[in-house]
Amino acid sequence: MRVGVVIPAAGIGKRMGSTVSKQFLDLAGEPVLIRTLRIFDSHPAVGHIVLAVREEEQEAVESLLARHGFDPGRVLLTKGGEERQESVFQGLKRVNAEWVLVHDAVRPFVTQKNIDELLKAVQETGAAILAVPVKDTVKQVSPAGYVEKTLERSRLWAVQTPQAFSRALLLEAHAKGAQADLPATDDAMLAEALGVSVKVVRGDYANLKLTTPEDLVLAEAIWKMRRSADDQSGTRV
Template structure:
């Protein structure tokens, strides 16, 4: 089996909370669609051997055209997803030929290369890993009547992001066992945890946001502008 890293980018959702007719992953961020920004991060990494993009059935053709237009040579397949995110991941998983796999949200375009590498290295040591950040706010557990019933210790709480890294064989087993009983998890880590595999947390960046609402898009434009200014300053310093 190929020793490089396989990537499944999940981009099949409609994203109704964005409030746009166009799916959020295909909205423009500065000069290109959000999904292309995401794909480019992984396409540049030497450790990545192949990328599978899972998208909506109606979007496969245009996504394939963008892969060619933006020279994303590590994208080996663009396939249509399933009715749930979990089903889309499973379909992408079946197309991967590497020993290790990362699952990443198509609408997280600001993930850092160094965090991707750290997540991979942790998985090699422990068996599975997820990128995450410590929760900043105090979290309350609330009952059905809106009454606070508990305040968990904030130091033990992390907001889970992607990428999430696993052995292909482990993730395949986790998905198949979940399917056998009709279990649908909120992320892939949850499925792997269910079959007893330890999953380590790797601290990432608070800028690795998932673009879900119009406010997120405004913040994304700010981040992208700041990145451009930083690159400009660096280039001037070399003159």
């Protein structure tokens, strides 16, 4: 299976409240981005990774990748856009594979097992995403701040990444989305707009996206928990 990975990493992350872009923040001694990249760089199905970064950060990212031993022929850089959607589209154009995974730069805890299950599903359907059932009761609220209705929790899932697609399908979805000026918070929305059925693969609650300062605290706890479990089993993180 020939798989390319697109990782949009051109965001600033205003909600993190840091002067440093959140993908470069430290997690247990290494930048979050490096920990995320290692997951895919070590997966046997992944042929190459395209990293979309801000133009002014490209030189610094090249140096960072070199320091951590990444092959420049395997981890490719491209110019990111103002919005995530544009960054993914630019990265997608550089993918040379039948299948593509799109993953958030600041989700450093996705597992190899999750990726395996997602790749199996996408070969059957052409589009598949990771998600987990919502734990909390969810209310639909009016602009004025009043509850309009309570949504049926048993049918609600919180979407994660990576998301997996046929490259040809996702290219068409992004092209038509750009043409129609259709805003999308994830790539599955663009596939859905084509009428594509997207398969949901159950993910892991630990597959956290680092968005706010509180998430960094949770990330450190997840890292320590996994490190402890790996030490006990004799494997490495």
